[in-house]
Amino acid sequence: MLVVETIGKIRRAYFVDGRPIKAICRELGVSRKVVRKVIRSQATEFRYERETQPLPKMGAWSAELDRLLARNESKAARERLTLIRLFEELRGLGYAGGYDAVRRYARRWSKERGTSTASAYVPLSFAPGEAYQFDWSHEIVLLSGTTVMVKAAHVRLCHSRMLFVRAYPRETQEMVFDAHDRAFALFKGTCTRGIYDNMKTAVETIFVGKGRLYNRRFLQMCSHYLVDPVACTPASGWEKGQVENQVGLVRERFFTPRLRF
CATH class of the missing domain: 1.10.10 (Arc Repressor Mutant, subunit A)
Incomplete structure (x- = not known):
């Protein structure tokens, strides 16, 4: 599939x-x-539903194998056990599966929990239509005499610095989709790359470096608009510095003093 x-x-x-x-x-x-x-x-998703879902033999032993791998990783290099030895320990505990399943699982485990990070270069200049940056901000307004917090979606074109801002009551996935749709309608087109932080409405799992497991619906949106999503490194706001500066500018010009509705 x-x-x-x-x-x-x-x-x-x-x-x-x-x-x-x-x-x-x-x-x-x-x-x-x-x-x-x-x-x-023109579809962005193909589904295949199994009538019965077989459970692999490794499923019930993944937690125990995680413990063995973590304990082995904490040892000095000379004292670490080979995968064959770890497999034998798992068999001794009652595991009835094969070695290949253990080897594949250990390879994925090491890849996800690797300690080395790849160096990244973020360009300071962008070609027309190359990229945009997306971010959320929390703003305080007075709505019918009541102080409430709204969520503002910010989109910034990296080349022309053209901006788009729209306020929403919440920061849900539907709001993310609506903000993109309205921003692209204003810009009269899309870019080839979208630069995001690791927002929960888009990213499900953060791996080492730039690797991410994106939400299925978010990937469908990017596929529909032919956008390649790029996630920032956690706690590295400078990788989308244009939209970060836009947040402060919009807050100063449009939300200070507090807006009244």
Whole structure:
């Protein structure tokens, strides 16, 4: 089954980059039939529901294997056990599965919890239509005599510095989609990249470096607009400094003193 991230890559490669189907198949490792299906259907998601969901043998032992791997990782390099030894310990506890399942699980575990971080370069200049930055801010207003907090969605074009701001009562996923739709309507188009922080409405899991597990519906939105989402490093606001500065500017010009409705 195709994940929405792969569908988005196929759509961007074909509609934005103008790449031929053969090149897309070679790069992503998918068949021409699959690529044509994505292009012709215009869908951003394909679902397949199993009647019965088999549970792998590793599922019940994942917590125990996590404990063994964490304990082994905390040891000195010379004292660490090999995966074969860890597999034998797990078998001694009652695990009835094979070694390959343990090896694949340990590989994913090490990748997700790696300690090395890749260096990143954030450009200070952007080409027209290359990227935009998105962020939320919390503002205080007086609504019918009552002091309430509203959430302002900010979108900033990195090249022209054109801005978009819209206030919402909450910071939900529906508000995120509506803000993008209205911003792109104002800008008369979209960009190839969107720069975000790690907001809960978009990111489900943060991995090492720039790796992220995005929310399915958020990926569908990016695939629809042919946008490649890029997440900032946690606690690194300078990676989307333009929209961070926009938050302070808008707050000073439009929300000070407090607006009354």
